[in-house]
Amino acid sequence: AQSVTQPDIHITVSEGASLELRCNYSYGATPYLFWYVQSPGQGLQLLLKYFSGDTLVQGIKGFEAEFKRSQSSFNLRKPSVHWSDAAEYFCAVAPRVDTGRRALTFGSGTRLQVQP
C-alpha cells in the first residue's frame, strides 16, 4: 500500500537559517508529489508539485523541493526561513495512473517553529 513518511514531527529553526523538511514515499510507481502548508485553523495551501522533468522544483514563498527517485524522497528546502513560515507542512502523493481515485495520501506532517 502507498504511504508517505515525514520523519520529523517537529522542527525548530532560527529566523534566517536554512530549512529542510524530509519526505519519503512508498509507492508502486513514482507518484505525483506535492507539498502543502497549513497555518493554524486554516486550510492547506499548495507550495509546489512535481509531475515530471527537472527534479528540482521551485514553489511559492521561496521554497523548493528535490525529487530523488533512488531515495524515494521529495525533501522541501528553503535557504532562509522567515518568522511567517511557522506552520504545519504536509507532503502528499497521488497516483499517476487514473484508477478513478485520485485522492491525495498525506504524510503525518511536520510542525515548523521559527525562533527569533
Place this chain on the structure above:
Amino acid sequence: GAVVSQHPSRVICKSGTSVKIECRSLDFQATTMFWYRQFPKQSLMLMATSNEGSKATYEQGVEKDKFLINHASLTLSTLTVTSAHPEDSSFYICSDRKAGLGDTQYFGPGTRLTVL
C-alpha cells in the same frame, strides 16, 4: 491557484442535530471534490470522494449514512453530518480537483465542527 470556499467556517451544535457544510469551487467546474477530516495535531484523512451527478465513494470505515455527501452541481458539494455526536467534532476540509496534468487539488479553508 484555484479558489475553494467552505461555509460555515465554524459551527457549534448540540448532540443529535445535523450539520451541513458547503464546499464551493469558485473558479472552475469540479466534477470531483474530496472531503477530508483532520483531528487536532494530526494529518488529513480522506473521508469520501464526491462525484458530480453520482453517488459519493466513501473510504473504509466512514459511515455513509452518517456523513451524507451531495454533489448536485459542478461547483458545489455538501457534507451533512447527521445525528452528530461529540466524537464527530473535528476539522473538515474539502478540496477540488483540477483535471489535467497531476490533477492538482486545491483546498478550502476548512470548517471547525464542535458537537456539545
